[in-house]
Amino acid sequence: MEELRNEINSAAVHIDSSLRRFALERRYRHSHWIFVETGLRKFHPHDSPGKEMPLVVNLLYVTLLAFPIAGFSLTVLTDIAYWRTLNLLWLHFSEWLLLAGLVFGILAVLVRGIDHLTRSMWPPWPSVVGAIVVLLLAAINSFIHTADGWTAVIPYGLTASVLTVLAMIVTAWFARMGVRHA
Structure with a gap:
C-alpha cells in the first residue's frame, strides 16, 4: 500500500510540474509583452519581425536620445545663467x-539609421529632416559658443540654443505622428 501511495504521489508531482511547464510555455508562446517607446505593447511572436522594434535597439536608441534632449535643453538654462551672472563657468557648461x-x-x-x-520600417520624413535640422542647429550653436x-x-548663442530646443519640440511632434511601413 505504501508503494502505491508513493507511486501516486510521484505521478501527481510529475503531472503537476508538466502542467505548470505547459501553462508557462503556452502563455509565453502565444503572446509576449515587450517595452517600446510608448509603453507596453502586445504582439504575437509569429508576426513578421519588422512589426515591432527589437527591444535592445529600442532601449539603446532611447538611452542615447536622452542625452541630446537634456544637453540641448540645459544649454538654454546655462546660457541664461551666463547672461545674468557673467560667470565664465556657465559658458563652459554650455560648451x-x-x-x-x-x-x-x-x-x-x-543606431536608428x-x-x-x-x-522595412521608416520614420516620417518630417521627423528625419527635423533631426538633421536639430543636429545642424546644435553644431552651429557649438561653433558660436567657441x-x-x-x-x-x-x-x-542664446538665440541658437532656443531655436535648437524649439526644433527639438517640433521634431518630437513629427515623430509622434507615427511610423510608415515601406
Missing part, C-alpha cells in the same frame, strides 16, 4: 553640454 548632446545625438541617429536599413565671453552667448 560641454552642446558637445555631449552632439556626440550622443549622432550616435542615436546612427542602421535599424531602419535592416528592417567665441570668447559675452559674444559667445549674447545674442547669437
Whole structure:
C-alpha cells in the first residue's frame, strides 16, 4: 500500500510540474509583452519581425536620445545663467553640454539609421529632416559658443540654443505622428 501511495504521489508531482511547464510555455508562446517607446505593447511572436522594434535597439536608441534632449535643453538654462551672472563657468557648461548632446545625438541617429536599413520600417520624413535640422542647429550653436565671453552667448548663442530646443519640440511632434511601413 505504501508503494502505491508513493507511486501516486510521484505521478501527481510529475503531472503537476508538466502542467505548470505547459501553462508557462503556452502563455509565453502565444503572446509576449515587450517595452517600446510608448509603453507596453502586445504582439504575437509569429508576426513578421519588422512589426515591432527589437527591444535592445529600442532601449539603446532611447538611452542615447536622452542625452541630446537634456544637453540641448540645459544649454538654454546655462546660457541664461551666463547672461545674468557673467560667470565664465556657465559658458563652459554650455560648451560641454552642446558637445555631449552632439556626440550622443549622432550616435542615436546612427543606431536608428542602421535599424531602419535592416528592417522595412521608416520614420516620417518630417521627423528625419527635423533631426538633421536639430543636429545642424546644435553644431552651429557649438561653433558660436567657441567665441570668447559675452559674444559667445549674447545674442547669437542664446538665440541658437532656443531655436535648437524649439526644433527639438517640433521634431518630437513629427515623430509622434507615427511610423510608415515601406
